[in-house]
Amino acid sequence: xxxxxxxxxxxxxxxxxxxxxxxxxxxxxxxxxxxxxxxxxxxxxxxxxxxxxxxxxxxxxxxxxxxxxxxxxxxxxxxxxxxxxxxxxxxxxxxxxxxxxxxxxxxxxxxxxxxxxxxxxxxxxxxxxxxxxxxxxxxxxxxxxxxxxxxxxxxxxxxxxxxxxxxxxxxxxxxxxxxxxxxxxxxxxxxxxxxxxxxxxxxxxxxxxxxxxxxxxxxxxxxxxxxxxxxxx
Numbered sequence: 001x002x003x004x005x006x007x008x009x010x011x012x013x014x015x016x017x018x019x020x021x022x023x024x025x026x027x028x029x030x031x032x033x034x035x036x037x038x039x040x041x042x043x044x045x046x047x048x049x050x051x052x053x054x055x056x057x058x059x060x061x062x063x064x065x066x067x068x069x070x071x072x073x074x075x076x077x078x079x080x081x082x083x084x085x086x087x088x089x090x091x092x093x094x095x096x097x098x099x100x101x102x103x104x105x106x107x108x109x110x111x112x113x114x115x116x117x118x119x120x121x122x123x124x125x126x127x128x129x130x131x132x133x134x135x136x137x138x139x140x141x142x143x144x145x146x147x148x149x150x151x152x153x154x155x156x157x158x159x160x161x162x163x164x165x166x167x168x169x170x171x172x173x174x175x176x177x178x179x180x181x182x183x184x185x186x187x188x189x190x191x192x193x194x195x196x197x198x199x200x201x202x203x204x205x206x207x208x209x210x211x212x213x214x215x216x217x218x219x220x221x222x223x224x225x226x227x228x229x230x231x232x233x
Contacts, residue, residue, distance in 0.1 A: 006051035006121055007031045011041035011067065012083065013059045017106075021054075024110045030117075038062025042070050050078055052121060057084040057091070068098045076160050077148060079120045083108075096198035099160050103194070119189045124161045136171035139216035139230045143171055154212045162187070163209075166202045170218065170228035179225040 008030050012018040015036075022032045033048070035041040039061045045053070053071060057064035068080050079101040084091065095103050101120050104113060134145040142151040148164040150157040159167065165187045169178055184191040184199060203218055203226060210216045215231040 005029045007033070007049065008117075009033050009035070009041060009045055009050045009053045011035045011038060011054070011059065011064065012056045013037060014056070021110070021113070025114075025117075028114055036060075038064065038067035041067050045071055045074065052079045052081065052117065052124075054081045054083060054117075057082055057095075065094065065098060068095070068100065072099045072160075076158050079124050079161050081116070081120065092194050093197055093201070096201050099162070100198075101162055102188075116189070120161075123165055123187065134168065136168070136174075138171060138174065138228065139210075139213040139232050141210065141213060141216065143167060150209055152212055157209050159209075162198075162202055163205060166199065167206055167228075170206075170226065174228050174230055177221050177225050177227050183225070 005028070008025065010018065010021060010025070010032050012021065012034070013036050018034050018036070022034045025032050033044050033050070035044050037060050038055075041053075041055065042062070053068075055064040055067055059067075064082055064084070068082070071078065071080065076099070080099060081102045081104060082095045082100050083104055083106060085106045092103050101124075102116050104116065136143040136145070140152060143149075144151060145164060145168050148159045148161070150159060150167070166183065169183055169186065180196060180199070181191045184195050188195040188198070207218050210218065217229050219227045219229055221227050
């Protein structure tokens with residue numbers, strides 16, 4: 001048995017797949033709380049602290065999308081991974097808009113799942129308790145990356161994991177071009193169409209958070225990437 005890496009909530013109504021994933025991830029050192037429907041999953045989420053949630057979408061009682069919405073209301077920080085047999089683009093985009101960190105279509109290999117979870121947890125600073133203490137001054141905003149808070153005199157905004165990672169990348173390259181493929185590879189771990197659509201969703205959200213300072217903006221640069229522009233920086 002490997003050293004515990006993280007505490008994971010797994011909500012999957014397929015009994016065979018649920019048991020298989022629980023056994024596999026337990027052997028990899030994760031602590032797994034397995035639930036069979038969205039309502040039971042939310043009850044479990046309220047009862048303890050999780051480092052990551054793996055949610056099936058098509059479930060009885062409560063589906064994965066509505067469960068993710070409830071989890072996001074309670075915790076904007078915890079990473080969410082969707083498992084689904086659906087392949088429709090609108091379902092994947094909906095998942096990302098709800099704040100998902102990844103979206104894995106069945107069937108998938110357990111090795112692929114393991115690698116994706118490791119990437120998400122490392123970038124979310126959950127493994128080994130590592131938290132980077134970073135602050136960035138952008139116009140009238142202060143971005144506290146460690147606590148994932150965008151501070152402004154009009155009020156503070158708590159960011160999700162992905163929002164914080166994207167904004168940190170932009171802050172590190174303020175007034176410089178960040179190419180799409182660089183952002184996708186460094187944050188999502190892959191440069192593909194669906195990940196690109198997901199990133200566009202997060203960029204749009206970040207733009208809305210910066211609306212209280214007209215000297216700060218996130219620009220699209222000729223379809224090649226993005227630039228966080230601050231006239232005060």
